[in-house]
Amino acid sequence: MGSFDLYLMGWQLIDPQVFLMIFLGTLLGIIVGALPGLTATMAVSIIVPLTYKMSPVVSILMLLGVYCGGNYGGSISACLINIPGTPSAIMTGLDGHPLARRGKAGLAIGMATLASVIGGLFSVFILSVFSPIIANIALKFKSLEIFGVALFGLSVIAYVSPGSTLKGIMAGFFGLLVATIGFDPTIGVSRFGFGSTNLLGGIDFVSAMIGLFGMSEMLANIEKTKKERDFGFLQEKVTKTWGALKYIRKLKAVLLRSSIVGVIIGAIPGAGGTIAAITAYGLQKKVSKYSHLMGQGTLEGIAAPEAANNACTGGAMTPLLSLGIPGDAVTAVLIGAFIIHGIVPGPMMYTTNPDMVSAIFIGMLLANIIILFIGMPGAKYISKLLKIPSQILNALIIALCIIGTFAIKNSLFDTCVMLTFGGIGYLLSKAKVPKAPIVLALILGPMMEENLRRWAALAEGKYWTEFVNAVLTNPVTLSMALATLAVLLAPIIMKKKHFSEDDIQFTSTASDIDPNDIIFAEKK
Amino acid sequence: MNDFVFSAIMMAVSLFVFIASETFAAKGNNAFSLAYNPAFYPRLIAFTLFAMACVLMFQSIRKGALKNARIHVDRQRLAKVFKLFLIVLLYIVGINYAGYIISSVLCVFLSVAIYGGSRKQAFVYCIVITVALYLVFQIGFRIPLPKGDIFEYWR
Numbered sequence: 001m002g003s004f005d006l007y008l009m010g011w012q013l014i015d016p017q018v019f020l021m022i023f024l025g026t027l028l029g030i031i032v033g034a035l036p037g038l039t040a041t042m043a044v045s046i047i048v049p050l051t052y053k054m055s056p057v058v059s060i061l062m063l064l065g066v067y068c069g070g071n072y073g074g075s076i077s078a079c080l081i082n083i084p085g086t087p088s089a090i091m092t093g094l095d096g097h098p099l100a101r102r103g104k105a106g107l108a109i110g111m112a113t114l115a116s117v118i119g120g121l122f123s124v125f126i127l128s129v130f131s132p133i134i135a136n137i138a139l140k141f142k143s144l145e146i147f148g149v150a151l152f153g154l155s156v157i158a159y160v161s162p163g164s165t166l167k168g169i170m171a172g173f174f175g176l177l178v179a180t181i182g183f184d185p186t187i188g189v190s191r192f193g194f195g196s197t198n199l200l201g202g203i204d205f206v207s208a209m210i211g212l213f214g215m216s217e218m219l220a221n222i223e224k225t226k227k228e229r230d231f232g233f234l235q236e237k238v239t240k241t242w243g244a245l246k247y248i249r250k251l252k253a254v255l256l257r258s259s260i261v262g263v264i265i266g267a268i269p270g271a272g273g274t275i276a277a278i279t280a281y282g283l284q285k286k287v288s289k290y291s292h293l294m295g296q297g298t299l300e301g302i303a304a305p306e307a308a309n310n311a312c313t314g315g316a317m318t319p320l321l322s323l324g325i326p327g328d329a330v331t332a333v334l335i336g337a338f339i340i341h342g343i344v345p346g347p348m349m350y351t352t353n354p355d356m357v358s359a360i361f362i363g364m365l366l367a368n369i370i371i372l373f374i375g376m377p378g379a380k381y382i383s384k385l386l387k388i389p390s391q392i393l394n395a396l397i398i399a400l401c402i403i404g405t406f407a408i409k410n411s412l413f414d415t416c417v418m419l420t421f422g423g424i425g426y427l428l429s430k431a432k433v434p435k436a437p438i439v440l441a442l443i444l445g446p447m448m449e450e451n452l453r454r455w456a457a458l459a460e461g462k463y464w465t466e467f468v469n470a471v472l473t474n475p476v477t478l479s480m481a482l483a484t485l486a487v488l489l490a491p492i493i494m495k496k497k498h499f500s501e502d503d504i505q506f507t508s509t510a511s512d513i514d515p516n517d518i519i520f521a522e523k524k
Numbered sequence: 525m526n527d528f529v530f531s532a533i534m535m536a537v538s539l540f541v542f543i544a545s546e547t548f549a550a551k552g553n554n555a556f557s558l559a560y561n562p563a564f565y566p567r568l569i570a571f572t573l574f575a576m577a578c579v580l581m582f583q584s585i586r587k588g589a590l591k592n593a594r595i596h597v598d599r600q601r602l603a604k605v606f607k608l609f610l611i612v613l614l615y616i617v618g619i620n621y622a623g624y625i626i627s628s629v630l631c632v633f634l635s636v637a638i639y640g641g642s643r644k645q646a647f648v649y650c651i652v653i654t655v656a657l658y659l660v661f662q663i664g665f666r667i668p669l670p671k672g673d674i675f676e677y678w679r
Contacts, residue, residue: 050660050665052665052667053665053666053667164527166576166579166580166583167527167530167580169576170530170534170573170576170577170580173569173572173573173576174534174537174573176569177537177541177570177573180566180569184548184562186559186560186562187550187560187562189548190548191545191548191562191563191566192541192544192566194544215612218608219605219608219609221639222601222604222605222607222608222638222639223598223601223602223604223605225640389641389645390639391635391636391639391640391641391645392636392641392645392649394635394639395632395635395636395639395641395649395650395653396632396649396653398608398612398631398632398635399628399631399632399635399653399654400657402612402616402631403624403628403657403661403669406619406669406670407665410667412616412619412620415616416616419609419612419613419616422609422612423609426605430526431526431527431529431530433530449565452558452565453558453559453565454559456557456558456559457559457560461557463558
C-alpha cells in the first residue's frame with residue numbers, strides 16, 4: 001500500500017472525537033512542554049494510563065499530540081525565561097531570550113512556532129514516504145536480524161543518552177535483567193518470582209516508566225528549595241506573534257536545511273531532539289552570514305533548532321513504525337502505549353494494522369497544524385502558566401502518577417512497582433546514569449530473548465558456526481553487527497562524548513547579554 | 525565515588541541473579557543450552573553486566589574514587605526525599621483501607637506542604653486535585669477507585 005493510499009485511509013478515521021482528542025493532547029503537550037522540569041517523556045508516561053479505556057486510534061493519536069506539542073512547548077519558556085521547558089529547546093533560548101528581552105517576545109515565540117510547524121510537517125511527509133519502504137525490507141528479517149536490530153537500538157540509546165556510554169549500556173543491561181522476571185518464553189517456568197503471583201506476569205513496564213520518568217523527577221524536585229524550583233517570570237507581553245510570518249520566505253533555506261537535519265537525526269535510533277537542535281544550530285552558525293550575531297537574538301538562531309527538534313518527531317517515528325525500534329525516549333514510552341492496546345509496532349503493522357499507520361500519519365499532520373493555531377494566538381496565555389506555583393504542580397503529578405498507575409490494572413502491586421522504580425530512577429539520576437535505556441530494555445527485552453533463543457534452538461548448539469555463517473551470508477546481519485560494534489566501541493575510540501548534562505545546563509543559562517547589544521540580524 | 529557505588533550495586537545485582545537463577549536452572553544436557561535452559565539468558569546478561577561493572581569500578585578507582593571516599597550528603601534535603609517517599613508509600617498502603625478520597629486528600633495536603641506550600645494552599649488544592657482526579661478517572665473513564673475496606677466493613 002502506497003503512502004497516498006495510507007493518507008486517504010487515515011482521513012476516514014478522523015472523526016470529531018478523534019480530532020478533539022488530538023487537540024487536547026497537543027494542548028496538554030504544549031502546556032507541559034512549556035513548564036520547565038516537566039518533559040514530554042514524563043507527560044506521555046503519566047498520560048498513558050488515562051488513554052487506557054480509549055480506542056487504540058484515539059489514544060495513540062492523543063499521545064502523539066502530546067509528543068508533538070511537548071517538543072514545541074519547550075520553546076515558550078526558553079524564549080521567555082531562558083530556561084528550556086524541554087531539553088530539546090536548549091538552543092532556542094540562546095537567541096529567543098535575547099530577542100524577548102529586547103521587547104520582541106511575540107516575534108521570538110511566533111518564529112519558534114512557525115519553524116516548529118514547518119519542521120514537523122516536513123517530517124510527517126518524510127515519515128509517510130520512507131517508513132513503508134524500510135518496513136518492506138524489515139519484513140524479511142529473521143530471528144537473528146530482529147535480535148540484532150533490537151540490540152543496535154539499545155546500544156545507540158545508551159550512547160546518545162547524556163552521561164557515560166558505559167553507564168548507559170549498563171542501565172540497558174539492568175533493564176534486560178528486570179525484563180526476564182516472569183514466565184520463561186520458551187519453557188514456561190517462572191523466573192525470579194519468589195513465590196509471588198504478582199511477579200508471574202513480569203514487571204509492568206508502564207508502571208516502571210511512570211516511576212522512572214514521573215515519580216523520580218518529583219523525588220528529585222523536593223530536594224530543591226522553593227527558590228530553585230520557581231523561575232523568574234519575564235514581564236514582557238507576548239504580542240504580534242503572527243508578525244513572524246513575513247520572515248519565513250527569507251528563512252526558507254534555514255528551515256529546509258534544519259528540517260532535513262532533524263529528520264535524519266531523529267531517525268537514528270536513540271538520538272533525539274536535543275542532538276538535532278544542537279546540530280542544526282551548529283550547522284546554521286557555520287553557514288550563516290550572520291554567524292557572529294547568533295546568540296544575540298537572531299531569527300535564524302530560533303528557526304534552526306526549532307525546525308530541527310520538531311522535525312525529529314517524524315524522524316523518530318520512522319524506526320518505530322518500520323522496525324519497532326524507538327527513535328528517542330518519548331517513542332520508547334509510546335511503544336508501551338501501543339502494546340497496551342494490543343498493537344506491536346514494527347514492520348508487521350503495515351499489513352496487520354494499516355489503518356493505525358495511516359491514522360498516525362494524519363494525526364501527526366493535524367497535531368502540527370494544531371500547534372500553529374494554539375501557539376500563535378495562545379502563547380500569551382500559555383506563558384501565564386509559568387506563574388503556577390511548583391508545589392501545586394508537583395502534588396498534582398504525584399497524585400496522577402499513583403492513580404494513573406493504579407488505573408491500568410486496578411493493582412496496588414503495580415503502584416508499588418511504580419514507587420520502587422521512582423526510587424531507582426532518583427538514585428540513578430544521582431549517579432548520573434541515563435534512565436531511557438532501562439525503559440527501552442524493558443520493552444525490547446522479551447522480544448530480544450525470544451528471538452535469540454529461537455535462533456539458538458535452530459542452531460542446535462553450533463552457535464558460533466551459525467553466527468559466522470549468518471554474518472557472512474546475510475548483508476543485513478553483517479551491517480547490524482558492524483553498526484552495533486561501532487556504537488559500542490565509539491566511546492573508546494573517540495574518548496569523549498559530544499555532550500553531557502552539564503553542557504546542557506551551561507548552554508541553557510549562558511546568554512547573559514546587554515539588551516542594548518542585541519542585534520536583529522534579519523533586518524541588517 | 526558515584527561510579528564506584530553504582531558499579532558495586534550492579535555487581536551485587538549480577539551475583540544475585542546468578543544465585544537466584546539456580547532455582548529454575550536446567551540440569552544435565554540442557555545446562556549449557558541457550559535455547560532450553562531458562563537460566564542461561566539471564567546469566568549471560570548478568571555476566572556481561574558484571575564485566576562492565578568491573579570496568580567501571582576500575583575506571584573510578586583510577587580516577588581516585590577510594591582516595592576521595594567521602595560522600596557529601598545534605599541531610600535536610602535527603603530527609604525531605606525520605607518524607608515524600610514515605611507519604612507516597614503510606615498513600616499506596618492506605619488507599620485500600622481508607623479509600624481513594626481520604627487517602628488522596630491527605631497525600632496531596634502533605635505533598636503541597638512538604639514542597640513548601642502554605643496551609644491554605646495545601647487545604648484548597650488537596651480538595652481540588654482529589655475531586656479533579658475523581659472526575660477524570662471514576663466518572664470520565666469509569667475506572668473504579670478504591671472505596672476503602674473500613675467503609676465496606678461498616679456497611
